[in-house]
Amino acid sequence: MGAGRTEFARALVGADPVTAGTVTLEGRKVRIGSPADAARHGIGYLSEDRKNYGLLLEQDVATNIGIGSLKQRFQSAGFVDARAMRAAAEEFIGKLGIRTPSAGQTVKHLSGGNQQKVVIAKWLLKDCDILVFDEPTRGIDVGAKEEIHRLVDELAQQGKSLIVISSDLPEVLRLSHRVVVMCEGRVTGELSADEATQEKVMHYATLRAAPESGSGPGTGSGPGPGPGPGGRASSASAASVPPADGNGRQEMVR
Numbered sequence: 001m002g003a004g005r006t007e008f009a010r011a012l013v014g015a016d017p018v019t020a021g022t023v024t025l026e027g028r029k030v031r032i033g034s035p036a037d038a039a040r041h042g043i044g045y046l047s048e049d050r051k052n053y054g055l056l057l058e059q060d061v062a063t064n065i066g067i068g069s070l071k072q073r074f075q076s077a078g079f080v081d082a083r084a085m086r087a088a089a090e091e092f093i094g095k096l097g098i099r100t101p102s103a104g105q106t107v108k109h110l111s112g113g114n115q116q117k118v119v120i121a122k123w124l125l126k127d128c129d130i131l132v133f134d135e136p137t138r139g140i141d142v143g144a145k146e147e148i149h150r151l152v153d154e155l156a157q158q159g160k161s162l163i164v165i166s167s168d169l170p171e172v173l174r175l176s177h178r179v180v181v182m183c184e185g186r187v188t189g190e191l192s193a194d195e196a197t198q199e200k201v202m203h204y205a206t207l208r209a210a211p212e213s214g215s216g217p218g219t220g221s222g223p224g225p226g227p228g229p230g231g232r233a234s235s236a237s238a239a240s241v242p243p244a245d246g247n248g249r250q251e252m253v254r
Contacts, residue, residue: 004185005165006048009132013038013045044123048135054119055107062089062103064118068126092121113144132163137171149175169198181205
């Protein structure tokens with residue numbers, strides 16, 4: 001069993017069933033039964049497998065950016081306003097610096113970093129206030145990774161709330177305001193940006209629960225008695241609601 005970060009994110013956005021717990025948004029409990037419900041509540045999910053779950057690889061950039069907002073913005077009486085969708089896509093191509101010959105380029109021909117920007121543009125066009133990034137820089141080169149990091153920072157400054165799930169520890173420490181660490185499906189630690197170090201994160205990342213037959217302190221949902229060998233973890237920056245000054249927050253789940 002892994003850390004459970006992706007399972008948590010998928011449950012949060014309604015992609016997987018929730019067996020326990022509640023989701024509270026702006027002080028009120030909400031029920032999210034599908035990704036479409038999540039989107040209606042302003043929550044966008046960027047899957048770690050963007051090619052299978054985030055993109056229509058055989059379609060063009062404009063379609064991929066506009067597909068999430070099709071019914072709300074570009075469709076009327078069964079007809080799609082392709083010109084308006086292309087104009088909206090071109091706006092986000094400029095805003096996010098997506099390197100493509102045109103909005104009509106087939107998205108499979110873009111680099112990994114630019115494909116990721118297309119997915120981000122889709123959710124920004126949808127006007128989502130909470131974005132869940134699952135392994136946002138996996139499979140992209142160093143230059144593109146830094147561009148994604150800058151974009152995450154800019155979105156936080158604009159007041160977006162971000163949950164960044166990453167197994168890249170330097171990325172976690174670079175991006176997060178708060179780090180929530182998981183191991184074997186349990187939250188084992190929480191650290192502020194000032195407290196977080198590689199050593200502390202890895203300590204919590206290897207806190208494994210005691211065997212079910214045990215009666216010691218570590219059994220159940222709380223942290224275990226100490227680090228155990230071979231524990232798997234993930235980094236996750238949890239998304240907090242933007243504070244009063246309008247700056248967003250990034251939280252990482254590791």
